[in-house]
Amino acid sequence: MGLINLVKIKRRRHGNYETALDSKRQTSISYTVPNQDGNFVQVYRKTFMNIFDVTQKRLVGPIHFPNLSFHRPRVDTCHTCDRLNCEAKQNNSVGIKAKSQLDLHHRKVEKSMEYMRKETTDSQLPGSDKCCISFDLQQVLFVPTLTHSDMFYLSQLPCYNLGINLSDTNRAFMCMWHEGVSGRGGNEIASTILKVLNSGITEKKNICYCGVTTVWGKIKTECRHSFMCCDRDFALIEKRKRVMKAIIQNDLHKVITFAKYDPLFEVVDMSVNGFWDIKEAADTLLNTKNSNMSKAVRIKVDCKNPTVLLTKESFSDVEAWKQVNILKKGKTIGDLKSAKIALLLPICE
Numbered sequence: 001m002g003l004i005n006l007v008k009i010k011r012r013r014h015g016n017y018e019t020a021l022d023s024k025r026q027t028s029i030s031y032t033v034p035n036q037d038g039n040f041v042q043v044y045r046k047t048f049m050n051i052f053d054v055t056q057k058r059l060v061g062p063i064h065f066p067n068l069s070f071h072r073p074r075v076d077t078c079h080t081c082d083r084l085n086c087e088a089k090q091n092n093s094v095g096i097k098a099k100s101q102l103d104l105h106h107r108k109v110e111k112s113m114e115y116m117r118k119e120t121t122d123s124q125l126p127g128s129d130k131c132c133i134s135f136d137l138q139q140v141l142f143v144p145t146l147t148h149s150d151m152f153y154l155s156q157l158p159c160y161n162l163g164i165n166l167s168d169t170n171r172a173f174m175c176m177w178h179e180g181v182s183g184r185g186g187n188e189i190a191s192t193i194l195k196v197l198n199s200g201i202t203e204k205k206n207i208c209y210c211g212v213t214t215v216w217g218k219i220k221t222e223c224r225h226s227f228m229c230c231d232r233d234f235a236l237i238e239k240r241k242r243v244m245k246a247i248i249q250n251d252l253h254k255v256i257t258f259a260k261y262d263p264l265f266e267v268v269d270m271s272v273n274g275f276w277d278i279k280e281a282a283d284t285l286l287n288t289k290n291s292n293m294s295k296a297v298r299i300k301v302d303c304k305n306p307t308v309l310l311t312k313e314s315f316s317d318v319e320a321w322k323q324v325n326i327l328k329k330g331k332t333i334g335d336l337k338s339a340k341i342a343l344l345l346p347i348c349e
Helices: 045-052 056-063 079-088 093-123 186-197 229-241 249-257 278-285 333-337
Strands: 005-010 027-034 040-043 130-137 141-143 157-166 171-178 205-210 218-220 266-269 298-302 305-312 322-325
Touching: 079 093, 093 130, 093 205, 130 229, 141 249, 157 186, 157 229, 157 249, 171 186, 171 229, 171 249, 186 266, 186 278, 229 249, 249 266, 305 333
Parallel strands: 130 205, 171 266
Antiparallel strands: 005 027, 027 040, 130 157, 141 157, 157 171, 218 298, 298 305, 305 322
């Protein structure tokens, strides 16, 4: 098809027209194609259609192939990439430095994603003692489902969903609560994860991932670059939500439950037992100033000695683990185990 050329040939006008542009038959399409002898000949539409069984409009598509390029997304982007991309456009030393930093940033992303894929694959092998868990918050879900005209007069209730996915068993827990129960802070996230993990879903070594921080295996994936199993679950929920209307929160539970089959999503209503004020207990017993938590990409915690954190600032196997004791002076493990954690009061009260 690359040897076929389209040529417009002027034809004699039919009828009386004031200008030549008024005539619809002033030009005709001619196809230049090779014949059996290797020479190029011109044929017209009927002859071409009889030979190739294709019209001129369909032929123009492959010849004028569009430039399939994608624009950078305007929302939910990596702030580091956005800043370095702007600086890299400068033709000076700042631009050269920004290009090297951007390349290093992308290498870190690839390394973290490669590590996560490897651990996820290993956890699915028979006899594995690991369980890869990914968790993240979904975007806010609103009930009832309203059209744009109704939203002008009525208000909606924001509902929150923390998705927890177990890669080795392909189970997914959707922990839900609404704005009247509590917000989306650290206490709510920690209470939800603690409730699900203490329910006996697994007895293996937990390797947890999320977009910012995680637990055994705290794996800190680069922000806005990570794509985890829970993100795939959220996409299924959004797809199902388009065809099912949710009027109250229980309707939203049904939408999430049947968004996936074999196995179904397991919805956990967090408004029943409430949330714990873990931050107050942590401020009383723990001191994390020397842990350098903002730079750590991996954190390892042993259940036999939970007051010692092992941290790494890269995914390199050469780097040694750094030990940090996070227990405050004068406090013991007994104080940590016997600490009483109060329940958070609902916002509506």
